[in-house]
Each structure stands twice: as C-alpha cells, then as structure tokens.
Amino acid sequence: MTKIWVQFQHGGKELAMPETTTYPSAAIEDDVVANGQSPRDMVGHGTHVASTAAGQAVQGASYYGLAAGTAIGGSPGSRIAVYRVCSPEYGCTGSNILAAFDDAIADGVDVLSLSLGGSAGIVRPLTDDPIALGAFHAVEHGITVVCSAGNDGPSSGSVVNFAPWIFTVAASTIDRDFESDIVLGGNKVIKGESINFSNLQKSPVYPLIYAKSAKKDDANENAARNCDLDSLAGALVKGKIVLCDNDDDMGSVVDKKDGVKSLGGVGVIVIDDQSRAVASSYGTFPLTVISSKEAAEILAYINSKRNPVATILPTVSVTKYKPAPAIAYFSARGPSPLTRNILKPDITAPGVNILAAWMGNDTGEAPEGKEPPLFNVISGTSMSCPHISGVVAAIKHQNPTFSPSEIKSAVMTTATQTNNLRAPITTNSGAAATPYDFGAGEVSTTASLQPGLVYETTTLDYLNFLCYYGYDLSKIKMIATTIPKDFACPKDSGVDSISNINYPSIAVSSFDGKEGRTISRTVTNVAGNNETIYTVAVDAPQGLNVKVIPEELQFTKSGQKLSYQVTFTSALSPLKEDVFGSITWSNGKYKVRSLFVVSSKSSKSY
Numbered sequence: 043m044t045k046i047w048v049q050f051q052h053g054g055k056e057l058a059m060p061e062t063t064t065y066p067s068a069a070i071e072d073d074v075v076a077n078g079q080s081p082r083d084m085v086g087h088g089t090h091v092a093s094t095a096a097g098q099a100v101q102g103a104s105y106y107g108l109a110a111g112t113a114i115g116g117s118p119g120s121r122i123a124v125y126r127v128c129s130p131e132y133g134c135t136g137s138n139i140l141a142a143f144d145d146a147i148a149d150g151v152d153v154l155s156l157s158l159g160g161s162a163g164i165v166r167p168l169t170d171d172p173i174a175l176g177a178f179h180a181v182e183h184g185i186t187v188v189c190s191a192g193n194d195g196p197s198s199g200s201v202v203n204f205a206p207w208i209f210t211v212a213a214s215t216i217d218r219d220f221e222s223d224i225v226l227g228g229n230k231v232i233k234g235e236s237i238n239f240s241n242l243q244k245s246p247v248y249p250l251i252y253a254k255s256a257k258k259d260d261a262n263e264n265a266a267r268n269c270d271l272d273s274l275a276g277a278l279v280k281g282k283i284v285l286c287d288n289d290d291d292m293g294s295v296v297d298k299k300d301g302v303k304s305l306g307g308v309g310v311i312v313i314d315d316q317s318r319a320v321a322s323s324y325g326t327f328p329l330t331v332i333s334s335k336e337a338a339e340i341l342a343y344i345n346s347k348r349n350p351v352a353t354i355l356p357t358v359s360v361t362k363y364k365p366a367p368a369i370a371y372f373s374a375r376g377p378s379p380l381t382r383n384i385l386k387p388d389i390t391a392p393g394v395n396i397l398a399a400w401m402g403n404d405t406g407e408a409p410e411g412k413e414p415p416l417f418n419v420i421s422g423t424s425m426s427c428p429h430i431s432g433v434v435a436a437i438k439h440q441n442p443t444f445s446p447s448e449i450k451s452a453v454m455t456t457a458t459q460t461n462n463l464r465a466p467i468t469t470n471s472g473a474a475a476t477p478y479d480f481g482a483g484e485v486s487t488t489a490s491l492q493p494g495l496v497y498e499t500t501t502l503d504y505l506n507f508l509c510y511y512g513y514d515l516s517k518i519k520m521i522a523t524t525i526p527k528d529f530a531c532p533k534d535s536g537v538d539s540i541s542n543i544n545y546p547s548i549a550v551s552s553f554d555g556k557e558g559r560t561i562s563r564t565v566t567n568v569a570g571n572n573e574t575i576y577t578v579a580v581d582a583p584q585g586l587n588v589k590v591i592p593e594e595l596q597f598t599k600s601g602q603k604l605s606y607q608v609t610f611t612s613a614l615s616p617l618k619e620d621v622f623g624s625i626t627w628s629n630g631k632y633k634v635r636s637l638f639v640v641s642s643k644s645s646k647s648y
Contacts, residue, residue, distance in 0.1 A: 085401075092399075095432045096119075096431075097118060115428075136172035143176030146185075154186070159190055162201070163200070168513075168521055177208050190211055191426075196375055199377055201386045211391055211426045211427045214391065215370060216363075218361055218363055220236065220357050221234070222235065226250070234336070236324060238330065239356050239357070240326070241356075249282040249351060252284075252285045253269045253285060265292065268298070269310070274305060276306060279305040280305060283307070283353070283354065311337075311340065311354070315471065321357075329354070369470060370393060372423075373393065383540035384545060385639055388482060389457060389481045390481060391484070394421045429485065437490060437491055447500070448497075451497040454547060455497070457486060477547070478639070492569070495634040497566075505525065510532075511537065518531075537552075547639075551643075552643050555611060558609055560608065565634070571598075574629045580625055586617075589609045591606065592606060617642040
C-alpha cells in the first residue's frame with residue numbers, strides 16, 4: 043500500500059494534520075487551538091488537497107448541488123500521513139519544513155505532496171531553500187516529491203520549486219464550467235462564470251448601469267468604473283445591477299461586491315478576462331464574471347437603450363465544456379529562473395474549479411441560510427499538485443521498483459498536448475500554450491502506468507547538476523547527505539552541461555546555431571523481456587535542424603539501457619525566440635515523447 047505525505051497551503055499560511063492526535067483534556071485542546079498550535083485543519087485547504095490525492099469514493103458529493111456526482115481521489119487505496127509545518131503566527135519556517143521531511147522519511151512514505159512554495163521572483167540559493175533541501179534528502183531515500191509550480195502566472199519566469207529533483211506541477215482547466223448567465227432585455231443571454239445562488243427573478247426586470255455612469259461627483263472616473271471603494275453614488279446604484287471593470291488592482295472582486303451591495307445594488311457583473319474561467323463563490327449574492335468581448339455586447343446594449351434591464355441567473359454546472367484543458371491564467375510559467383537548461387514546470391494537471399472534501403464546520407464558507415459544506419470548489423496549483431501525487435502513488439503501486447525519476451519520466455513522456463477539440467492546448471486567453479506553460483503536457487492517468495521506456499535521473503546526475511550549476515564540494519555537502527567517497531566534480535563543469543543530465547525533457551540555452559549542440563540521453567526498457575525495436579520521430583520547428591543518432595533502439599530484455607544523441611543546428615544565429623519541439627520513440631505499442639526547448643542568449647521568451 044502506497045503512503046502519501048500531504049503538506050498543504052492556503053492564503054500564504056499552511057496547516058496540517060497528523061493521522062491521529064490525542065489531547066489529555068478539552069482545556070488543553072482549547073488552549074492549543076487558541077494559540078494556533080492545533081494539528082487540525084482550520085482552513086480547509088489541507089482537507090481539500092488530501093482528499094484529491096487519495097480520498098475514498100463518496101457518492102452524492104457536490105457543492106450545494108453543483109458538480110454533483112461521485113468524488114474520489116487519485117489513489118484511494120493509499121494511506122495519508124499529514125505533517126504540520128506552518129502556523130498562523132510564524133508562517134512556514136525552514137526548520138519546521140526540514141523537520142517534517144525528516145519525519146516523513148523516517149515514517150517510510152512513498153510520495154510527498156507539497157502544495158507549498160515561495161513567491162515568484164525570489165531565487166534563493168539551493169543551499170538555503172528548505173523545500174529543495176528536504177526534497178533532495180527524500181529523493182535519496184527513493185521518495186517522489188511533487189510540488190505546486192506557484193500561482194504567480196501568467197508572467198514569464200514565475201515558476202517556483204524548480205530544483206530538478208522536484209516534480210513541478212502547473213494548473214489547467216477541466217471540462218466542467220460553472221455558468222452564471224446574464225439575461226438582457228429582449229432575452230439576450232450573455233454567458234458568465236461564477237458560483238452564486240442568486241434569488242433574482244429569471245426575467246430581466248432589474249435596471250442595469252455601467253459603473254462609470256454611477257460615479258460620485260468627487261470620484262475619479264477610473265475608480266468608479268472599477269467599482270472601487272467610495273467611488274459610486276448610492277442613489278444611482280440602489281436597486282440596480284452594476285457592470286464593473288476589474289483592471290486597476292485597487293480591490294478584489296469581493297470588495298466590489300461588498301461595495302455595491304452596501305449601496306443597495308442588487309447584482310454585479312465583473313469584466314475580467316483572466317479570471318473569467320475560474321469560478322469563485324459569492325454565496326447568495328448575484329455576481330458573475332465575463333470577458334471583455336462579452337462586456338462589449340452588454341455595453342452596446344446599455345448604450346442603445348434608454349432603460350436597459352437585466353438579471354443574473356444562479357449558477358449551473360455545464361459538463362463536456364470545450365476547449366479543455368487550457369492553462370489557467372494564474373499558473374506560474376517558465377523558463378526556470380534557476381537555469382534555462384532544465385525545463386520547468388514539468389507537467390500540468392487539473393487545478394481549476396476542483397471539487398474536493400472540506401472541513402465540516404466552516405460556517406464562513408456557507409452561503410446564507412445553508413449548513414457548512416462538506417465539499418468545496420477551489421482553484422490553484424495547490425489543487426493540481428495532489429492530482430499528480432495521486433497518479434504517482436498509483437504508478438508506484440503498480441511498479442514498486444520504479445525510482446522517483448522513473449516515475450516522473452513515466453508521467454512526462456506519456457503526457458498529452460491536445461485538448462478535447464483535438465487541437466493543441468491553449469492558455470486561458472486562447473493563445474497557443476508552450477512547454478513553458480504546461481511542461482511535458484497534460485497528465486495521462488492511464489498511459490503513465492505503462493510507459494514502455496523511462497529516463498532515470500540518478501543521484502549522480504543531480505550531484506553533477508550541482509557541479510555544473512557552480513557549486514563546489516563543500517556546498518554540495520550542504521545539500522546531499524550521501525556522496526560517494528570518490529566523487530569529484532567533472533573537470534569540464536559549466537552551466538551548458540546541465541542539459542546533459544538524464545532528464546525526461548531537454549532544454550538547451552545560449553544556443554549558437556553555427557556551432558550546434560549535442561545532447562545525450564539514456565532510456566531504460568520497462569516493458570518486459572520481449573525483443574522490441576523503437577524508432578524515432580522528430581517534430582522540429584522551422585529553422586532548427588534536429589538529428590538523432592541512432593534512429594533505432596533495439597531492446598532484448600527488461601531493464602536494458604540504451605543511449606542516443608541529439609544534435610541541434612541552425613542557420614539562424616542567434617534565434618529570434620525560444621523554439622520548441624519533441625522527440626518521440628515508438629515501437630507500435632508505446633510512444634515515449636520528450637519535449638525540447640532551445641534558446642539563445644538573445645532569444646525572446648514566450
């Protein structure tokens with residue numbers, strides 16, 4: 043039975059629960075709760091991610107009737123052990139994180155799932171990064187470490203948890219939408235997104251106003267159209283549905299809702315292209331989010347009518363939504379700020395509008411007049427991380443001898459890059475997504491169980507990575523606990539050599555097309571002892587020449603390792619932008635796909 047350690051995050055504060063805790067008296071329990079020392083989940087986030095990773099099947103699950111069905115975790119046969127590393131008072135201290143890693147390693151866990159990470163833009167030395175340090179120790183003990191990529195997207199280079207021994211997870215949408223529509227006069231329907239349990243009439247009988255037209259005399263026009271605090275005139279808002287922009291970062295959508303509601307407004311329509319695909323809950327208040335394209339239709343209607351009217355309908359769950367998956371706007375992006383010679387994130391998984399278990403006493407989450415929910419719908423790379431953790435646990439159960447890097451390889455090389463329209467995966471804006479957005483692609487829960495071939499990244503590879511990165515042996519000893527006595531950094535150590543560690547994807551930086559670059563990889567046969575031949579197919583962008591030698595790999599037994607080389611050349615030097623492609627080995631039954639990215643010093647990142 044696979045054992046998963048789940049550590050989780052919420053709003054910058056993390057809380058966690060061990061499997062059992064006994065208190066000698068209620069008085070002591072009350073005291074530790076009051077002082078933020080209770081091991082109980084007091085936020086809900088931990089319950090949510092733990093049940094996503096390994097929750098048992100629960101029939102009739104829903105969020106007050108939305109997303110109704112059977113809820114089940116990725117690996118329901120696994121046992122969950124949860125360790126607390128953070129507190130409301132002190133946040134997440136490095137000493138607590140490292141102590142929890144040590145405890146989990148001693149307890150014999152198989153998978154560590156960390157919906158936890160720092161802020162984008164802060165690149166701490168690996169010797170000073172408790173997650174990277176703890177993860178290295180865990181991987182040395184054969185434990186796969188899965189971490190969220192961060193929620194600071196869509197900015198380039200925003201990915202966190204980028205050490206190569208960490209399995210870094212981006213977030214994508216699923217084929218379910220929480221639709222809260224707007225009905226205009228004449229019964230014109232505009233689709234919106236949110237979770238609300240509106241009790242407005244279904245007929246469009248409520249006056250509709252653009253927030254800019256409800257500006258107070260002394261208010262700034264920009265503040266008014268964004269429904270900022272103290273910018274709207276109550277007499278013009280009362281009894282109306284208000285259309286608000288959301289582009290000045292002066293307040294949250296909840297702030298806009300509360301401000302309009304306090305002035306007697308009956309509903310809010312928020313214009314926000316980024317968060318249009320991510321449903322937040324607004325209880326019983328009628329609020330929905332639309333894109334700027336949809337807003338143009340509403341504004342045209344408002345400007346064409348003397349007395350425009352509308353209503354906001356309560357949310358309904360829409361299934362088989364297309365296109366899906368798409369990369370969430372908040373999902374952190376590559377390239378890695380640590381080094382461009384390792385592609386990060388590694389993979390993407392569902393992280394938008396995820397239904398999972400919730401602590402049962404959260405009255406603050408309950409809409410007016412309803413009991414606290416047993417399930418909740420939230421979004422983030424915190425939600426995508428345990429999806430991968432569940433898949434990793436299932437692979438470990440089926441392939442108990444797989445190392446952490448072989449498991450990572452199995453997931454990455456079998457990932458998909460197309461959506462349910464059979465088109466390439468896009469970002470939430472509709473633009474083509476790249477490996478900087480989704481890594482190897484969207485996880486496949488079935489193909490990853492039988493990958494055919496795997497790339498094993500050994501501890502020696504990671505030690506060499508540290509050498510290539512510029513660390514000497516004294517610094518490496520601060521990270522690694524078991525270093526071979528005869529280990530020494532290779533003489534020709536340099537950052538370009540990082541591309542040669544045996545990673546499932548390939549990243550080449552500072553590329554000079556005239557000189558070219560040759561990269562080596564080794565694959566291991568994990569499909570049994572039958573003789574089989576894999577042939578290679580290359581998908582390369584225009585202007586980049588990619589040659590693989592040899593073009594065939596013949597395996598005769600399980601566990602056999604064979605190597606190949608990839609040479610990149612180009613007449614274009616330097617490249618104008620980072621370019622992407624793939625190398626796929628296939629034997630008719632298995633397809634083993636490695637994505638690559640090539641960038642020059644002056645190329646433009648996506």
